[in-house]
Amino acid sequence: MSTMKRGNTVDFATVRAKVPLTWFFEHMLGASEPTLRSQGTLRYNVCPNPDCGLASKASTKCSVSRDRWNCFACGKKGDVVEAAMHHWGTSLKDAALRLIGADEEVLCSYKAPVAPPKVDRDDAVLHKVIAQLVDAQRDVATGAIEYLASRGIDPKLTREAVRRKLLVTLPEDPEACKEHLLGVCGRDALATAGLWRHDAKAPAAAFRPLMFVSYGMTSVEFRLMRKPKPGDIKSLRYGAIAPFVWINECQDRVMIVEGAIDLLSALQMGTKRSLIGVPGCENWREEWFTKLAGRDVLDGLDGDGPGVQASEKLRPVLEGKGAKYHRYLHPHGAVDLNDELMLRRQNRH
Ligand SMILES: [Zn+2]
Structure with missing residues (x-):
C-alpha cells in the first residue's frame, strides 16, 4: 500500500486504474x-448516491463511460472514488483508501462489460431515413394492430396514429424488416444514421417493428412487438431527445405522459387534452x-418512485412557464396510464 500512498495523500489515479468503475457498480x-449497452457507453439501473439508489430493471438512469459515471435521475456524477464516497458516506480520501484495500483476487477475476464502439452519426442522414420510412408506410401491419390491441389500444386509434405519422409499422419478421430497411434507405444511410453497427448482421431496429416518430421527425424509437423477456432491450432510441406530440380537441388543456404507449393509452381512455409524450420521465x-403559459397542464408521469421524483422536478419548470399544474393520480394498482387502461378493460369483462 505504501506505493499507493504518498505521505498523507492518496493517488486517485492509482485507485481509478486499479478499481474498474463497472466493478464498483456490479459488486458494491x-x-x-x-x-443498456449503447455506443460508447453502458447504463445501469443503480446510482452511487444512496438517496437515488437502485431503480427498476427497466431503468437506465446512470451512465458509465470509461472512468466517469453520470446519473440522469439525481444529477450526481464523478469517478470511482466519488462513487465510493457517496455510497459509503465517507470522505473522498477514506473512500480512496477503502477502494485500494479491495481484494486483488476478486478484481483480477472480474471481466468488465464492454460498450459497443462509438460511431460518427450524422443527424441529417437520420432525419432523412426517418422521413423515408414514414413515406414508405403502406397498409398498417396486422401484427402491430394485434399487439397494440393486446395493450388495450383499439385498431381505429392505431390507424389514426399511423395516419398522423406518430407510428410506422414495419414488417414483423426480422428478415423481412431488414430487407425493408435496406430497400427503403440503403445500407450506407442506415450506418451513417447510426441504425446499423458495422459489426452487426442486421440493424437492431429489424427486431423492433413498432417505430414511433417524434415531433418534427428528428428522432425515432423502435420497440419490440411482444412482451420483453429478461435481458431484452424493449426499445431503442435514435436522434436528439424529442417529444411525441398529439394535438387533440383541446389545446388549452394539455397532458404530459411518459412515452408513446402511455400517450395512446390516454387517448384510448378518452382524454380530449392535447398530449406531450416525454421519451422518459427524466428525458x-x-x-x-x-x-404552455396560461394552459391547464396535467402531469401524467408514472406513479412509481422515478416518476414521482421526476414530477417534483417537472412541476417548478411548468409553473415557471406560467402553466396551471396538476398531478394526475393513478388509481390503485396502476403505475402508468397503460396499466390503468388494462385495469379498466379487465373490470369491464
Ligand atoms: Zn442518481
Whole structure:
C-alpha cells in the first residue's frame, strides 16, 4: 500500500486504474449487469448516491463511460472514488483508501462489460431515413394492430396514429424488416444514421417493428412487438431527445405522459387534452414547455418512485412557464396510464 500512498495523500489515479468503475457498480452497488449497452457507453439501473439508489430493471438512469459515471435521475456524477464516497458516506480520501484495500483476487477475476464502439452519426442522414420510412408506410401491419390491441389500444386509434405519422409499422419478421430497411434507405444511410453497427448482421431496429416518430421527425424509437423477456432491450432510441406530440380537441388543456404507449393509452381512455409524450420521465427539455403559459397542464408521469421524483422536478419548470399544474393520480394498482387502461378493460369483462 505504501506505493499507493504518498505521505498523507492518496493517488486517485492509482485507485481509478486499479478499481474498474463497472466493478464498483456490479459488486458494491448490486447492479447485476448493465441495463443498456449503447455506443460508447453502458447504463445501469443503480446510482452511487444512496438517496437515488437502485431503480427498476427497466431503468437506465446512470451512465458509465470509461472512468466517469453520470446519473440522469439525481444529477450526481464523478469517478470511482466519488462513487465510493457517496455510497459509503465517507470522505473522498477514506473512500480512496477503502477502494485500494479491495481484494486483488476478486478484481483480477472480474471481466468488465464492454460498450459497443462509438460511431460518427450524422443527424441529417437520420432525419432523412426517418422521413423515408414514414413515406414508405403502406397498409398498417396486422401484427402491430394485434399487439397494440393486446395493450388495450383499439385498431381505429392505431390507424389514426399511423395516419398522423406518430407510428410506422414495419414488417414483423426480422428478415423481412431488414430487407425493408435496406430497400427503403440503403445500407450506407442506415450506418451513417447510426441504425446499423458495422459489426452487426442486421440493424437492431429489424427486431423492433413498432417505430414511433417524434415531433418534427428528428428522432425515432423502435420497440419490440411482444412482451420483453429478461435481458431484452424493449426499445431503442435514435436522434436528439424529442417529444411525441398529439394535438387533440383541446389545446388549452394539455397532458404530459411518459412515452408513446402511455400517450395512446390516454387517448384510448378518452382524454380530449392535447398530449406531450416525454421519451422518459427524466428525458425532457425546458424549452418544450415554453408555449404552455396560461394552459391547464396535467402531469401524467408514472406513479412509481422515478416518476414521482421526476414530477417534483417537472412541476417548478411548468409553473415557471406560467402553466396551471396538476398531478394526475393513478388509481390503485396502476403505475402508468397503460396499466390503468388494462385495469379498466379487465373490470369491464
Ligand atoms: Zn442518481
